[in-house]
Amino acid sequence: MMKRIGYARVSTSGQDTDRQVTDLLAAGVRRDDLYTDQGVSGARASRPAFDRALTALEKGDTLVVTTLDRLGRSTANMLSLAAELRGRAINLKVLNLGGGAVDTATPMGSMTFTVMAALAQMELDIKRERITDSVSKRRAAGKDLGGRRAQFTxxxxxxxxxxxxxxxxxxxxxxxxxxxxxxxxxxxxxxxxxxxxxxxxx
The missing domain is CATH 1.10.10 (Arc Repressor Mutant, subunit A)
Structure with a gap:
């Protein structure tokens, strides 16, 4: 049977997940299928409850979050996760993305993520181009490029x-x-x- 697995996260111990939990339950997530990380930053590679949620997901299931940033801080990482879920035939539903819910199980939701992925890739390409240009200019000017400094005898x-x-x-x-x-x-x-x-x- 296909399930909806909910995930909620707050970055500091002073915050609470009550609002997220309420929204997830209203979206059809059973309390037994709800995973929460308290006081865990989205930048951290390991989030215990999130890792358990990913393990619990099976083919045909849907991971439900209130907002996209609950999945992490980096747009590239979030889109990478969405692609990983698609590869496992798992859907991703974001309850509030651009003012409405987006579900990758629908054609519109899938298109939204495709557009976001294209924008994220363009952003990475622009950053890479700027870094390459900066290194070329510093090298031409004879400036330090960083890295390990020469050792002198x-x-x-x-x-x-x-x-x-x-x-x-x-x-x-x-x-x-x-x-x-x-x-x-x-x-x-x-x-x-x-x-x-x-x-x-x-």
Missing amino acids: DSQVMNARRLIDGGQPGTQVARDLGMSRATMYRRMAQIQAREWIGSQTE
């Missing part, structure tokens, strides 16, 4: 020391070496301190 740092002693500007030497001027001088001081300590213990 004591020999490289002391070669920089000799260049400075020979009259080269410290700022230029640090730039050529690929580190900040302050970091370069700090490394020089650390090396000299180690050498001095070593000479005192000989």
Whole structure:
């Protein structure tokens, strides 16, 4: 027999799910088929009651939520979940989406999710394009791209020391070496301190 599995969630322990529960029961969800997460953020990968609700769903069943954001914070993740449910022949019903109920079991509900998926994909493509463009501009300008910074040997740092002693500007030497001027001088001081300590213990 096809069931309606209801899911309710609030992000903080100070909130309650009473309103969501009332709406879900009114939508035909049996209390025994109702799962609630209290004080659990939608951004969390694991939501105990939600995981149990997904496990309880069988082919032909319908997952019912009051609003789409009960499923998570990310539009992409929510649409991915909807696609996963469709793959399992499970419907998703959102009681309040754009002012009305949307059920993927209906042609209109399915179309709504298709449009949302297309918009979410477009948003991801735009973000990816912006990131690629930003990296290209920073690389062209010779700016730091982030990630793991280069590790410099004591020999490289002391070669920089000799260049400075020979009259080269410290700022230029640090730039050529690929580190900040302050970091370069700090490394020089650390090396000299180690050498001095070593000479005192000989």
